[in-house]
Amino acid sequence: xxxxxxxxxxxxxxxxxxxxxxxxxxxxxxxxxxxxxxxxxxxxxxxxxxxxxxxxxxxxxxxxxxxxxxxxxxxxxxxxxxxxxxxxxxxxxxxxxxxxxxxxxxxxxxxxxxxxxxxxxxxxxxxxxxxxxxxxxxxxxxxxxxxxxxxxxxxxxxxxxxxxxxxxxxxxxxxxxxxxxxxxxxxxxxxxxxxxxxxxxxx
Amino acid sequence: xxxxxxxxxxxxxxxxxxxxxxxxxxxxxxxxxxxxxxxxxxxxxxxxxxxxxxxxxxxxxxxxxxxxxxxxxxxxxxxxxxxxxxxxxxxxxxxxxxxxxxxxxxxxxxxxxxxxxxxxxxxxxxxxxxxxxxxxxxxxxxxxxxxxxxxxxxxxxxxxxxxxxxxxxxxxxxxxxxxxxxxxxxxxxxxxxxx
Numbered sequence: 001x002x003x004x005x006x007x008x009x010x011x012x013x014x015x016x017x018x019x020x021x022x023x024x025x026x027x028x029x030x031x032x033x034x035x036x037x038x039x040x041x042x043x044x045x046x047x048x049x050x051x052x053x054x055x056x057x058x059x060x061x062x063x064x065x066x067x068x069x070x071x072x073x074x075x076x077x078x079x080x081x082x083x084x085x086x087x088x089x090x091x092x093x094x095x096x097x098x099x100x101x102x103x104x105x106x107x108x109x110x111x112x113x114x115x116x117x118x119x120x121x122x123x124x125x126x127x128x129x130x131x132x133x134x135x136x137x138x139x140x141x142x143x144x145x146x147x148x149x150x151x152x153x154x155x156x157x158x159x160x161x162x163x164x165x166x167x168x169x170x171x172x173x174x175x176x177x178x179x180x181x182x183x184x185x186x187x188x189x190x191x192x193x194x195x196x197x198x199x200x201x202x203x
Numbered sequence: 204x205x206x207x208x209x210x211x212x213x214x215x216x217x218x219x220x221x222x223x224x225x226x227x228x229x230x231x232x233x234x235x236x237x238x239x240x241x242x243x244x245x246x247x248x249x250x251x252x253x254x255x256x257x258x259x260x261x262x263x264x265x266x267x268x269x270x271x272x273x274x275x276x277x278x279x280x281x282x283x284x285x286x287x288x289x290x291x292x293x294x295x296x297x298x299x300x301x302x303x304x305x306x307x308x309x310x311x312x313x314x315x316x317x318x319x320x321x322x323x324x325x326x327x328x329x330x331x332x333x334x335x336x337x338x339x340x341x342x343x344x345x346x347x348x349x350x351x352x353x354x355x356x357x358x359x360x361x362x363x364x365x366x367x368x369x370x371x372x373x374x375x376x377x378x379x380x381x382x383x384x385x386x387x388x389x390x391x392x393x394x395x396x397x398x
Contacts, residue, residue: 034232039367072231072298074368076361163365170367 004169006195008160009036009203010185012122012178013061014112015086022116026065029175032118033066034073036203038173041070042080042160050079057084061175078163080174082155087179090138090145097140104137108179121178122200131182153183157191164194171203209246209305212239214260215271216251224249224271231298246305249288249297259283267304272315286310299358308372309387313354316391336382337393344381347374351387352394 011032018026033041043066045058055063058081070077088105092098111133115126138146160174172195176184188197211234213225225236228249237245244263252272259268267285285304288297289312300310340348343364350360361371375390384390 030232037233039369069232071295073233074299074302074358074361076358076365076367078365167366167370170369 006164006168006170006172007198007203008164008172008174008188008195009038009198009200010122010181010188011036011118011173011175011200012181013059013175014121015088015177016060017109017112018061018065020113022113024116024118024121026061028118029061030065030069032200033075033173033175034069036171036173036200037073038075038203039170040078040163040167040172041066041075042078042163042172042174042176044081044086044176045077045079046081046084047079049081049084050077059086059177061177066175078159078172080156080159080163080176082152082159085148085152087149087177090141090149092140092142092145097142100140101137104133104140108133108137112178127181130178134179134182150183153180154187156180157184157187160188161191161194164191168194173200173203208233208235209301210235210237210241210243211247211249211301212237212241212245212266214239214248214250216253220251224251227294227297228301231294231301234298234301247301249301267307269300269304269310287315288312289314296356299356303357306372308357308375310356311354311387311391316354339381340378344374344378347371348378348390348394351375351378351391354391 013029014024018024018029043059043062045055045062045067049055049058055067058067067077091101091105108130111126111129112121115121120126138149141149156176160172164170164172174184185197211228213221213228213236215221216224228234229236239245239248239260239262244266246265247267247269248260248262249269249271250259252270262268268283269286269288270284271288271290273290286300286309288300288310291314292300292312296312300312303310337345337348346364347360350363355363357368357371357375361368364371375387379385379390382390382393384393
């Protein structure tokens with residue numbers, strides 16, 4: 001419809017940590033999205049779940065903040081999650097791998113609580129910390145889980161790309177768990193011809 | 204980055220109705236309730252209809268009027284009215300309707316659309332030239348026209364097709380142009396007839 005180039009921004013979210021007494025809580029997330037007011041909001045809920053109105057397996061951000069908020073706004077939700085499985089679901093069930101991954105998750109949670117604001121969570125310094133902890137964590141997952149996580153992120157990017165191709169020239173905000181950022185960014189950057197990635201404040 | 208708030212006033216009805224509606228509108232993101240006499244004037248006036256009167260206030264020409272109504276006593280939108288919202292609709296739909304009329308679009312609740320179309324359908328015929336015009340529409344435009352005929356708002360059409368509201372509005376503008384109609388009601392009427 002519009003020949004101008006799509007602008008796309010990524011907003012890292014924090015799942016159940018948004019419920020902690022931190023400044024980057026679900027209200028803050030809602031305010032950011034309302035202020036940015038994108039044309040399209042790509043978020044972590046499966047297409048089936050979204051179309052059936054079944055939010056039970058959607059991420060907490062979608063279920064409790066984003067979906068209720070955009071219901072009265074002109075923002076259109078694009079469900080991009082390929083499956084309901086989220087980052088913490090990849091924790092091994094038992095054994096030494098389970099203990100190590102649990103400790104890394106604690107470290108990540110500590111980091112997220114310490115960071116405690118949207119600018120830091122989405123900033124490069126915290127990104128490097130997050131990237132390192134997530135990368136180490138993933139090393140202790142089973143090879144099947146690692147492959148599944150990678151496949152999931154690739155499908156998620158494909159769903160974003162399809163949304164952009166269907167409706168080019170729009171302002172697109174991708175709100176995904178911050179654990180995905182280090183996987184998604186390189187994949188999204190390969191689609192430079194389709195959209196320009198900008199900071200969410202500049203969308 | 205700051206959201207451009209839409210200024211909304213509430214009028215008509217009884218005091219308690221107005222207070223409740225104003226509180227609801229104020230709770231929706233991006234909407235701000237202002238007094239009707241405020242300068243600059245409100246972009247949208249939500250007017251609660253009552254059975255006793257069909258008088259509407261005189262407002263500035265750039266203020267859109269959204270009627271909150273119980274039934275379709277109309278055959279199309281009265282000239283000064285931009286939208287008709289059924290009192291059966293959800294609070295979220297109120298937000299959608301306000302945004303739609305604030306952008307200069309018409310809004311009609313689907314339940315009211317059905318009633319309006321039924322009243323008008325009996326009066327109008329269906330010509331061969333209309334069929335040929337419909338055939339000139341693209342697949343996407345026909346898809347949107349079909350959803351329009353179901354009485355869906357622009358937001359619901361956009362959500363159904365996973366397109367932005369702006370894109371749907373662009374398609375609708377093309378559809379109106381090609382069909383040679385000037386309003387949402389006329390486009391709906393034509394769409395219903397060719398179904």
